[in-house]
Amino acid sequence: MNIQSPVIAHESDLAAADGQSPEALVAGLATAGRAAQRQVALLSDAQKTAALRAVAEQLRADQAAILEANARDVTAGEEKGLSGALLDRLRLDPKRLAAMADAVEQVASLPDPVGQVIDRSERPNGLQLSRVRIPIGLIGIIYESRPNVTADAAALCLRSGNAVLLRGGTEAIHSNRAIHAAFASGLASAGVPAEAVQLMPSQDRALVGAMLTAAGLIDMIVPRGGKSLVARVQADARVPVLAHLDGICHTYIDAGADAEMARKVALNAKMRRTGICGAMETLLLDVQFGDSIALVGDLIDAGCELRGDARAQALDPRIGAASDEDWDTEYLDAILSVAVVDGLDAALAHIARHSSHHTDAIVTGDDAHAERFLAEVDSAIVMVNASSQFADGGEFGLGAEIGIATGRLHARGPVALEGLTTYKWQVRGTGQIRP
Amino acid sequence: MNIQSPVIAHESDLAAADGQSPEALVAGLATAGRAAQRQVALLSDAQKTAALRAVAEQLRADQAAILEANARDVTAGEEKGLSGALLDRLRLDPKRLAAMADAVEQVASLPDPVGQVIDRSERPNGLQLSRVRIPIGLIGIIYESRPNVTADAAALCLRSGNAVLLRGGTEAIHSNRAIHAAFASGLASAGVPAEAVQLMPSQDRALVGAMLTAAGLIDMIVPRGGKSLVARVQADARVPVLAHLDGICHTYIDAGADAEMARKVALNAKMRRTGICGAMETLLLDVQFGDSIALVGDLIDAGCELRGDARAQALDPRIGAASDEDWDTEYLDAILSVAVVDGLDAALAHIARHSSHHTDAIVTGDDAHAERFLAEVDSAIVMVNASSQFADGGEFGLGAEIGIATGRLHARGPVALEGLTTYKWQVRGTGQIRP
The missing domain is CATH 3.40.309.10 (Aldehyde Dehydrogenase; Chain A, domain 2)
Known part of the structure; x- marks a missing residue:
């Protein structure tokens, strides 16, 4: 395992400057993410656990680099005049970073939802049916200033066999890149393809729009942040959104x-x-x-x-x-x-x-x-x-939550690993044909 | 119970002519449907069974009126030069009508999904959690020339505690109105609000667009028909869609x-x-x-x-x-x-x-x-x-299906009563507060 992750070069800052459209850039990232997800979907429980433990270890090993990157964000935020509350959300310290690594380790120890049999039945003609949990695919996370979302959301997606495309707040860009670099190093050391966890390479706002409309490329978007972010995502998305707007x-x-x-x-x-x-x-x-x-x-x-x-x-x-x-x-x-x-x-x-x-x-x-x-x-x-x-995934015994959903379909209330899965029907026969 | 249902007056053919916008017309119908659904959601298993049995009986009692309405549609279709295949889908006869009534009765006898406990747990602090199946709410069905969809879809929605807004093909309008009238009479005789099953009162195509964008008013749209219908619905909908486009x-x-x-x-x-x-x-x-x-x-x-x-x-x-x-x-x-x-x-x-x-x-x-x-x-x-x-709900033992879904969220493959439900978390405490 690498002890110090290099902060990954962000090629597509260049790509965007090269005139690639936001849609083409997102499509390229999503296609790479989907290809990686096909491999992640087949990882065993033990492989995913090992990968997330490696990530947690890497986050601890990268403490100096992550805190340094975070200090740059905080300084820039102070210069831009961000409010005290925003700066507090942005700020990392050794204790918060240790909690971030611990949280990744906790997700690593949650039961793997992939492969769970939801139900099974046998038909009179002998066909054996079972519904088996599988990952959803590629999840997009759009969030604001808390850098810990980078680690939390990526860990939950990976634990449930999904790939993830992360788009964090501009004010946390250096922190997010450093945390993502630790993720990449940890995953690489465990043999997980790097594209399983991708951070949007540019903060161009048009890329958010391109994520929201990437139907067929991104399977679900989870916005994490204030009401205006969630409202924009819900209004513009053509991809299914898991979110709550209000908690009245x-x-x-x-x-x-x-x-x-x-x-x-x-x-x-x-x-x-x-x-x-x-x-x-x-x-x-x-x-x-x-x-x-x-x-x-x-x-x-x-x-x-x-x-x-x-x-x-x-x-x-x-x-x-x-x-x-x-x-x-x-x-x-x-x-x-x-x-x-x-x-x-x-x-x-x-x-x-x-x-x-x-x-x-x-x-x-x-x-x-x-x-x-x-x-x-x-x-x-x-x-x-x-x-x-x-009203909280941890309090409900779900271990961790990707968010709370108030929509009516798929998953409601605190959404954790199960809500990041879907299912397929497996049918086992002995040559049955339909009369 | 009424023996012969009057074909219900279609006020909003007038309303539309009166200059009410398609969005306002759909909002009015959806609001009425949602209010009715709140009552339907609380009906017991026995009440829903009785209501659907009354509908089946009414469909049989209304045979002459339904076949007469259908004959008008078939004659109009022949004059318009519809293909033989389309005319065959449109055409009802005593045998097909009997099968339609039987299908409603079969849905009546399926187990009620509403109130099923998906799982339960007790937290260390004594809170008792359960996830309980509830109806989704108001379902929109957009379909083509087969009049039996009117009865099938309405029966499945009602069995699962949902209200439904039906928009069938123009070539089947008289058939659909006659079948809907039988539904209305059957439901009324069982004390179920008429707005639980509504047929779009006008065939104005702008109303389909208004259904597709009625986010927050219609909870899910199910298109039933050919690829061009499904593609249009998927492209334009802002409401979740349960469908498959292709079966390759x-x-x-x-x-x-x-x-x-x-x-x-x-x-x-x-x-x-x-x-x-x-x-x-x-x-x-x-x-x-x-x-x-x-x-x-x-x-x-x-x-x-x-x-x-x-x-x-x-x-x-x-x-x-x-x-x-x-x-x-x-x-x-x-x-x-x-x-x-x-x-x-x-x-x-x-x-x-x-x-x-x-x-x-x-x-x-x-x-x-x-x-x-x-x-x-x-x-x-x-x-x-x-x-x-x-690949069929009946063959999978689901009793009947509202459709087959190839999307990744909520429900996949043959979708029957369970796919027409969602869940809520019920939490029972004894005064617990969160530390």
Whole structure:
């Protein structure tokens, strides 16, 4: 194994300058990626595990080069006046880099989904049918300033037998190239073709457009980033997209909810981390729930701004007025909209109208209400007596996630290795012909 | 139950004339369909079974009206000079109508996929997770001249808890309206909202375009018809499409294949029905297979035109020359391209280059070759020692199929009730908060 990965030359910065169209450049990369994927698809569990362990080792060995490249990005970002939050997402340090390598190693140890038999049957004519998991093919990842996505996403794609085409944020370009170089060295040492993990060689924005329209060349696009990125990808893509746009998550406190549980769950759902997609954005309080005053008091005391309808405002003078827009807003901040509703049916109606179909929760002591909520709320994740902040692949035991999907097809909620696979039908016969 | 369904008035022929845009018209229908689907999603297995049985009974009761409507379509088609094949697809008679009603009854008796638990787990913190099958939502079906698609597709969608928006061929408009009227009466008698099964009220082609771009309103489009229809739908749709464009199916005869089995399977794969998507279009003969002359002779004697490469032409003087195009052509006719290849690897390479990823088969006596073929051929269906004509939902034991999919996401191969569902995560807690 190489101890220090050379940062790979980026030929197609030249190619683009040479006048190759964005579509031709992406087609060339995708064709190479697809060819590599045909080999990756046939790697054994042990081979993929070994390759990812080699990558993790290489990431650790390349610490100096990666941190140096990252320092260049951070300096450039400071000069460009990036916000503190953006710079924080961009910045790597030895601890974050070690966590990145550990995460790759954890993905290496997840069970291999490829080859799993989903179901099998035998027909009366003796044909034996089985549906077997296979990789999807070539996955495109379009992301923003977090360099760790480079390693996380590539590891998940490779573990599930896919090839990946990565297009990270311009502000992280040097970091991403250094991380990608470590990946390339690690994979090469394990005999995996380099084109299995490709980083877009130029940051030309037209290349993103070419990825989005590369139907038949790229099998699925996963955008990782803020709402404007996801919205652009969803609007322009002709390739299937796995994503969520909004996490407008509701928690409904039912009449008979245990007061202590309701207060604890609501506070956690909103305030544990306000910036994640599973954070509660709207609180619905049954008018019959007896401890609403204490519950909203907890939230306000914890530093949350509350915006309520008239009945909610009556609970506490510190609650401002919600506008119509508030019910459709994902704050990702210490702000919460609050409505008082007349029972379960009113809560269900509010959620049906305003939910983004990500995660919605009920706190209740009534089993029938719990089951109705689970059945009738049309979201990727529905919860009873739990904090919506659990909406996460790791918390669901999936090991790691490529993202959370709120679309209706293929995969929903936290998407991990299984969501990066599809299946084929294998039919074994003894010479059967169809009558 | 009504014995005779009135043919429902088609208000939006007027609406369209009134100047409502195609997008607004489709949005109105889709919104009504989505509202109905929320009710259909909650129907019990027994309720859906009863509703479909009522529809089957109504189709039988409406025989005179449906056949009369169909006769109008056939007469109009004859006047327009439709081909004999098209007229045959269009034509209903008492036997075909009885088969249509029987098919609806068969779908009624299939197991309800909605509510099935895909998997469940318990987390160390006590959270109980389950993934539960739910309907997809509103399905759009765009089809051509076969009126039975109206009943088949609507029955499958309803059985799986979906609502459906049907847009059939203009040449079958009266037949489709009469069948839809029977559906509406049957559903009404069982208390199912009429908007669960809607027929596009006008044949304006702009409405098809509006369906294809109704992202967020229609959840999935299934085109049923010829290649030009499917190609248009795939090119223009912004809504996910479940379809196959081509069935360029290969059968490879391996060196050690049993001669009798190979001859029988090849003949059936090509000639049983030449017009179906699972029909063999290219035959690959290992140069080492000893009975190629007899095998191609069988096909020619059965009336098949063979177009071969140089080595295949040497097998029989009646074999014409294949052009480059032949290897990428789905004939859907008694024509077959034939190549002689140097073993399994050459066959795999040919298939990788030319397959449409629908169904490919090997005939072999070598288990290792069989397993390599099953693993390495990247098609929705891969077969060993069986006729590719088995590529069919009924033959796979799925009861009925909405179509065959060659895309990579969501569902592949024959798609039946399960492919018309998605899932949600249900999480049951006891007050857990995330640390």
